Amino acid sequence: MTDAVLEIRGLDVDYGLGDDAVHAIRDVNLTLHRGEVLGLAGESGSGKSTLAYGLTRLLPPPGVVRGGEVLFHTDDGPVDVLRMTEAELRRFRWAETAIVFQGAMNSLNPVQRVSTQLTDVIRAHDPRSTGASRLARARELLSLVGIAADRLDSYPHQLSGGMRQRVMIGMALALEPKVVVMDEPTTALDVVVQRQILRQLVELRERLGFSVVFITHDLSLLVEFSDRIAIMYGGRIVEEASSAQLYREPKHPYSHGLLNSFPALRGPKRELTGIPGSPPDLRAMPSGCSFHPRCPHAMERCGVEVPVLGVPHDHVGPGRTVACWLHPVHDDGF
Template identity: 65%
Template sequence: MTGEPILEVRDLCVDYGLGDRAVRAITDASLTLHRGEVLGLAGESGSGKSTLAYALTRLLRAPGVITGGEVRFHGRDGSLDLLAADAAALRRVRWNQISVVFQSAMHALDPVARIDAQLTDALRAHRSGLTAEQRTGRAVELLRLVGIDADRLRSYPHELSGGMRQRVMIAMALALDPEIVVMDEPTTALDVVTQREILTELMRLKDELGFAVVFITHDLSLLVELADTIAIMYAGRLVERGPARELFEGPRHPYTVGLLDSFPALHGERVRMEGIPGSPPALTALPTGCSFHPRCPFALERCAVDFPPTATPAGGSAVRLAACWLHEGGRELPAPLARSLGSTL
């Protein structure tokens, strides 16, 4: 299904601000993205998903500061440490090998520039040998690739629907045949029909062109059928990750259980939605121990004191990881965490 690693993130840490007033936004994040894989990042708003994605691509804006870790990209031109790369090396990689579909196409597109100018901008910067006619031809090809007629090239963003603007953003990201596409909530504010069309188109393009995807969303239900691997974030930490189907059928962290129980099943009996009590903590005042313990229905005394290590829970495959004290010592697990693989939600 997937190939060798193309992006390896190890112990990445990100702060906002400097000195005594710095706030830790990402703590010791480690991930591996394989060629052709869709890696989903899920969690509530403010959990650190976008910060993690922009940090590993070195697009993090001030006052964001990367304070530790390693991000290694294994591209077609060799291996590169993205955190140690200079401006020239980053320019060669960005958009050319790693591209981004930014959140909210309404604001990501330049409102006073026509679509053709915005599509050919990356071609002009990275393919200087192309003529104007060749760049226009590539722009037409890109629009058709995402299901938009070529006569829309001369349109302004406000003349397109929300779904069409999002498709233009995807076309821009694919302009230079990148190896990785980072998608930051690309279907936000779209109706469910348009959302489904865009996701279907995205999967078709991924299979056709062979790029890997980092897909960021707060909607875990999207990732169940979209992603190969899912990583769950809470308060700046990765608390669980594993194969999408395995995580869906047998969650091993109480926060993941809460996220899965926050959307209704399409089949079966009607049940009362429970959700997750409380709100995510402020990064300036994180609880001691496990950050989730004030909201966790299964919290132990130790959860309020020590943050649990990330380890493979019992009954999971070798690639399953969860950070929860409930999996230590062979204790009997609460029923939601003991859910066997192959069961239904």
């Protein structure tokens, strides 16, 4: 996991135009490496889904990417997704980057059989393929996600929620993309099915070698299944670290609050503290650090200056950043 497959540089996303625009994503920088699971966590409204739709150019109106780059690394060099033509973008989607949407188990067409929906994806990108080869690939995809091939003739309502979710994951992998973006893929599923699907996803990642951007508000899932985790708050990245580092030693008070919002499965009992207050209104963001009105460690400086995301002084080596005045960072940021 050393080679970058996707780089997000200085991404800004707004909803609306002019003075009334809401700044939903502000100066986000992230790197996804080959074969890596990068978790993206934060409360509802922190900008996670907007980031996913912005980097894939699937933002619904009035969303607009105001600035930045999304560099996808191909064998011929990096390509900026934000500057692709419509034809280039059509070839890029599914073949290079696929997305499993929030509420994916309800994204299937209710009046089309599973086989039709799987083979349509293949036919759209490979019109020279035969019906027999597309059907064979559809069977292979169902087998890949643990569903019997005889379910190809089923309609979505004949499948359980977990099976529909697996079909969506199989569809995302149909053209063997290098990057799969998963936006809350286990929402509305019980915890047993969640774990089954995520374990299967990790096994597929190890077997096929694709990279995953995994978006959820459930930090406990990311700690278990991600290689690295980035924490979002108010449209910014406030901390990034390996899952083990973040779990053992969160630096940002917001990360600490998220980790103390769910019970530990092992060890002594502890009181759940949570985070007081509510996420900020993006139309009227607080001055300085956007988390300071809810932060138990807020200082006078926090309400005036926006902290810079960078490598903290007490960390040796790359791979860990934080944006908090409690942890001074190197002068060069990264």
